[in-house]
Amino acid sequence: xxxxxxxxxxxxxxxxxxxxxxxxxxxxxxxxxxxxxxxxxxxxxxxxxxxxxxxxxxxxxxxxx
Amino acid sequence: xxxxxxxxxxxxxxxxxxxxxxxxxxxxxxxxxxxxxxxxxxxxxxxxxxxxxxxxxxxxxxxxxxxxxxxxxxxxxxxxxxxxxxxxxxxxxxxxxxxxxxxxxxxxxxxxxxxxxxxxxxxxxxxxxxxxxxxxxxxxxxxxxxxxxxxxxxxxxxxxxxxxxxxxxxxxxxxxxxxxxxxxxxxxxxxxxxxxxxxxxxxxxxxxxxxxxxxxxxxxxxxxxxxxxxxxxxxxxxxxxxxxxxxxxxxxxxxxx
Numbered sequence: 001x002x003x004x005x006x007x008x009x010x011x012x013x014x015x016x017x018x019x020x021x022x023x024x025x026x027x028x029x030x031x032x033x034x035x036x037x038x039x040x041x042x043x044x045x046x047x048x049x050x051x052x053x054x055x056x057x058x059x060x061x062x063x064x065x
Numbered sequence: 066x067x068x069x070x071x072x073x074x075x076x077x078x079x080x081x082x083x084x085x086x087x088x089x090x091x092x093x094x095x096x097x098x099x100x101x102x103x104x105x106x107x108x109x110x111x112x113x114x115x116x117x118x119x120x121x122x123x124x125x126x127x128x129x130x131x132x133x134x135x136x137x138x139x140x141x142x143x144x145x146x147x148x149x150x151x152x153x154x155x156x157x158x159x160x161x162x163x164x165x166x167x168x169x170x171x172x173x174x175x176x177x178x179x180x181x182x183x184x185x186x187x188x189x190x191x192x193x194x195x196x197x198x199x200x201x202x203x204x205x206x207x208x209x210x211x212x213x214x215x216x217x218x219x220x221x222x223x224x225x226x227x228x229x230x231x232x233x234x235x236x237x238x239x240x241x242x243x244x245x246x247x248x249x250x251x252x253x254x255x256x257x258x259x260x261x262x263x264x265x266x267x268x269x270x271x272x273x274x275x276x277x278x279x280x281x282x283x284x285x286x287x288x289x290x291x292x293x294x295x296x297x298x299x300x301x302x303x304x305x306x307x308x309x310x311x312x313x314x315x316x317x318x319x320x321x322x
């Protein structure tokens with residue numbers, strides 16, 4: 001299925017968010033996620049089923065003022 | 066000692082972590098500023114590059130308290146979601162709430178800000194709202210549950226200092242018990258000293274340090290200025306006058322009478 005990851009279309013085979021993040025290379029990274037604009041806590045990633053066209057945000061700590 | 070959300074702070078200089086020439090310079094600047102609170106943000110992470118991981122390790126090594134922001138958010142929904150994400154990744158209830166209303170000045174959307182502050186406070190966040198010097202907005206933010214306010218000195222990154230002295234003085238006088246931190250727009254250590262002299266509790270500096278030719282030296286200069294301003298405030302400055310008052314006693318002046 002095709003989903004948007006941080007604004008770019010990506011093909012993923014994993015159905016659940018946790019597995020999709022693994023496939024996308026995030027592995028053990030400290031990241032926080034939202035699906036279709038809604039925050040998804042780390043404990044919920046196993047349960048979240050992705051659907052074609054979903055928009056996933058994957059954010060990490062960054063410099064800020 | 067300054068206390069914000071039951072957290073005592075020795076340093077009245079909060080430092081932003083953006084726009085430094087290198088992570089090493091950022092780390093040295095934080096130490097030179099003797100900052101206890103450093104602002105951080107969240108940005109999109111690439112699975113291939115994982116740029117955020119190194120930054121996060123660096124910040125953790127600094128041993129400072131982090132204040133995550135919602136920079137770049139233009140709506141209540143974006144700001145609230147970003148706050149949720151920040152709380153998870155940074156493991157803190159503190160959030161520097163920014164809801165930007167206008168791109169040229171990065172002026173806060175004070176209507177969205179108040180709404181987001183209410184939502185987040187109800188969810189247990191400890192909100193640091195980036196606001197203007199407007200008294201009515203300040204009142205609304207306090208009603209929403211904020212126990213600190215962060216009025217701008219001038220537009221973010223502009224280096225102009227305290228743009229509206231009259232408004233800022235009024236804000237300070239109107240809310241004597243509320244911690245007020247000048248956030249944004251300061252360019253020089255003298256601006257920071259002036260803020261503390263006026264009775265503001267602290268300042269948050271980013272661009273003025275990060276973009277200085279020598280950020281570490283500038284961080285130290287800001288630390289000294291903040292210390293001087295706070296000491297001057299505690300010492301009770303004199304009122305400015307329009308006419309001269311001789312400082313040398315006039316009684317016994319030679320050649321008179």
